[in-house]
Amino acid sequence: MSSRGHLDRNVNSKVPTLLETPVFRAGFFFLILYIIVLASHPNLDFVVDLSRSSLRALQSAPSTLLALSGSGWAKTQTKTIQYQDYVLAPASRTLHPVSVYKVNGTVSGAQSLVMGSLGSAVFHNKSALTLDYGKNIAGVVSLLIGDASAAMQGIGITFSESSLWISGLGSDATAESGIDEILWIRPTSPGTYTVSREHERGAFRYLSLVHNSSGALEVKEVTTYFTAMPHYGEDQLRSYTGYFHCDDELINRIWYAGAYTNQLCTIDAKHGNSYVHLDTVTSLMSGDSVPGRTWYNNFTITNGTSALVDGAKRDRLVFSADMVTALPGIVTSTYDLITVKNSLDSLFALQDTSTGQLPYVGSGYPLMYSATYHLYTLIVLADYYLYSGDIAYVHGLWEQYKLALNFSLRSIDDSGLMDVNSPHDWLRFGMGGHNIEANAILYHTLHRAIELANALKDPSMVQTWQAHATGIKLAANALLWDPVQGMYRDNETASSLMPQDGNVWAVLSNLTASASQIESISAHLAGRWTAFGAPAPEAGDAICPFVAGLELRAHLVAGNAQHAVDLVRKMWGYMLEGPSMTNSTLVEGYAVDGSLRYKPYSNDAKISHAHGWSTGPTSVLTFQIAGIQLLEAAGKTWRIEPSLGDLRRVEAGFATVVGRFKVDAARGYGTVWMKISFETPLGTKGSLSVEHPECKGLVEVQNVCGYGEQTKSIPITKKRSTRERIAVNDLEGGIWHVVVLCNE
Incomplete structure (x- = not known):
């Protein structure tokens, strides 16, 4: 490290006096400004509170250094965030x-096993005990066994994310049908017994201990070694680089539940799902015909130490669509881009270099094609550059990127649209x-590709991509827009289906031809909500948080922050606090009536309760509601655009390699x-x-600390x-203070 990385101890170095510090200068400037403004506007007594709040935020915000070294991302976290009590x-x-x-049968001293104290719980004859960790966790379980009244006794272990699937017969499911097998510990003497690492459970809130024989067996302690975020030190797990807070406590909890969900979905790269029953247990089997199945989390899915997967319990594999939602949420909370890079690498490593086709799923799953997931991989790379500024990484994948995009463009037919040939x-x-x-999505990807080409100074394909994008927009609006329904049809043959996903993406990609279309789509989407959230009619009676998270953004594009x-309140509030939810992480999907059924699955026990694609609010609340928007290369250019809806006050902040971004916006x-x-x-x-x-x-805008013009005043009609x-x-x-005043 150069000497610039350390404090200069040279006796001749100049130590700034208090009067020379930026904080003093900023405070002095703002005090004078306050006196001047107060004289003109007596109602501005809030200005003092705003300045004090800003100073407190500066003092308590994370002190985090991030740099791109030759070996990858280097991260040093030196101070925790404000609002850390919300961190899960x-x-x-x-x-x-x-x-x-819950206790079934006779378990004396069961209460002694909670809260970390060494206890003595004795299981008598056939009995069972369900312990609650209070939130969804992940890890490897150990039992401290005490005395036994007879030899050859065993304790079985089962897991469940939801209280709905607590069982003494097995754990909730990772396969297409049935449940996962019970794990047995058969102690031969007192001591600590730990399940094998291949049986770390990726997500569970409830752990059940089952004693299925006569006699008595003592358990003195139950512990779980937390395995998520394997590349983080124990003291770094709660050291977020971002924060969020508003005047609605439910929304605050939702933001942090999303951040924690993404942490649970960050796993050891050597412990993905091995899918041992992928071809033998199918959705056509009834659960009663499938006994508890063996399960193993011991498949290496990426290089590196960590991998970002779709779900913590399952599938524990890399999916690009899930990363589209998880990556922005990671940026606003932990900025763990090392893991994102590992996962992207794993997808590009499986590319067919002759055709350009990218995989539907990463390593650990049969190779197959998805037109949308193929494009999502390209979007994730563009997002990675936007949030990291790592142009060298993009350059290294650029030829593969262009090959992949060309693969999609070859599917465009005479209509001007891509003809999708994969289900x-x-x-x-x-x-x-x-x-x-x-x-x-293809239209959106083309515009993201043009952005990357400009960043790389490679204009070779830009005109071609622009021409394809123009053709897609014209054709989609001519063939698929239904002016009566005020939404886009799924395709020409499905004239009555107005899908959530396609209409949301039409807004987000700017495929729409007019502002009135955007407003119409937003209104019709909101008009379909049930008491439990936004339905996805293209998946039967399902509510899909992945698509609904994109819908949040579409409403904001339409100017409908409310x-x-x-x-967020209605749907994610239910996902957090509804019956049989974990009250800590965000579920993969459910039914329009709120039940834990997900139409795409025949096995309800399979539903994941910690799924990265469900974490949309964590980024939307920071980027769109608080309004910190990065426009270029980790924030070298930015836009501050708060849209509060009925929230009275919103605070948010995060750091990138460029520096720290923070907003505190409040209604006056x-x-x-x-x-x-x-x-x-x-x-x-x-x-x-x-x-x-x-x-x-x-609108009065004052630069309190920084360079450039110190004050701007803009009259508004x-x-x-x-x-x-x-x-x-x-x-x-720099640091700016803004006041919007009404004079009539």
Whole structure:
């Protein structure tokens, strides 16, 4: 490390006095500004609170250094975040149950096994005990066995994420039918017995101990060694680089549940699902005909230490679609890009180098093609660059990327649309033909490819890609838009199906031809909600959090922040607090009536309760609601665009290799319509976009700490449309305070 990385101890070095520190200068400037503004606007007594809040945030925000070294991402976390009480990750990798959930038969002293104390629980004859860890966890179980009244006794172990599947016969499922086998420990003497590492359980809240013979057996302690986030030190598990807080406690808990879900889905790369029954246990078998099946988590799915998988319990494999949602959530919480890179590498390593085809699933699953997942891999690479700025990594995969995109473009027929010839997607039904979802994703991918080409200074394919994109947009609107329904049809043959996924992607990709289409789609999507969330009619009666997370973003594009906030409360609130949910992680899917059935599966016990594709709110709340939007290379350019809905105050922040980004936005009172304080790294550039008030007035923008123009004042006229916002351009990185005032 160069000397710049250390404090200079030279006696001749100049130590700044208090008057020279940026904090003092910022505070002094703002005090003078406050006096001036208060004289003109007596209602601005909130300004002092805003400045104090900003200073507290500066003092308590994470001190995290991130750098790209020759060997990869280097991370040093030196101080934890504010609002850490919400963080669900454990402080220690050694976990103990927190309560007794249920006792069957006679288990004396069961309560002694909770809260980490050494106890004595004696199982008499046939009996069972279910322990509750209080939240979904992952790991390897150990039992400290005491006395036994007779030899050859055993203790069986079963797991369940949901209370719905607690059983003494086996664990909840990882196969297409039936349940997973019980694990038996048969002690020969007192001591500690640990299950094999291949039987680490990827996610469970409830652990049951089963004694199925006569006699008595003593268990003195039950522990689980937490195996998620294997590349993090024990003291780093809770050291997030990002935070979120608002005036709605449920929404706060949802943000942190998403962050924790992504942590559980970050596993040891050597412990993916081995899928030993992939070809022998099928969805056509009844659960009664399938006894508890063997299960092993011992398959190497990527290089490196860690891998980002779809679900913590299952499938424990790399899926690009799940990464599309998980990656932004990781950026806003832990910034664990090492794991993302390992997982991307594993997908590109399986590319057919003659055709360009990318895999539907990473290592551990038969090679097959999905038109959408193929494109999702390309989107994840573009997102990885956006959040990391690692252009060298993109350059190393660029030829493979272009080959893969060309593979998709060869499927465009005379209609101008891609003709999809694979049924594989997120398990929605009816994928194929001129499907709106697949074509909107291709349209989006083409524009992301152009962005990467510009970053790499490679214009060779840009005109071709632009021409294809233009053709897709024209054809999709001509063939698939239904003006009566106000939405896009799934394809020409499914005239009555207006899919959630395709309409959401049409908005997000800007495939729509007008603002009125966007507003219509948003309104119709919201009009279909049930009491439990946003349905996906393309998957029967399913609610799919993956697609619903994308719907959140679509409502915000439409200018309907309130729809997004309402859906987070309604759907993710249920996913967190509903019956048989984990109250800590986010479920893969369920039915429109709220039951834990997922139409794409015939085995309800298989549903994952910690699924990365369900974590959409963790990024949406930071990027779109708080409004910290990175536009280029880890935030070298940015836009601050808060959209609060009915929230009164939102705070959020995170760090990238460029530096720290923070926003504190709040509704005002009286003539003060909104107040915003934000921080972006010095040396960056960006803009501000503010919701237009229902009045004429003034936007005052003051640079408290940084470079560039110190004050901007923008007069505003009365609001003309739902999506109208006030733009302030050409802002330099630094600390800014914004006040939106009404003067009528």
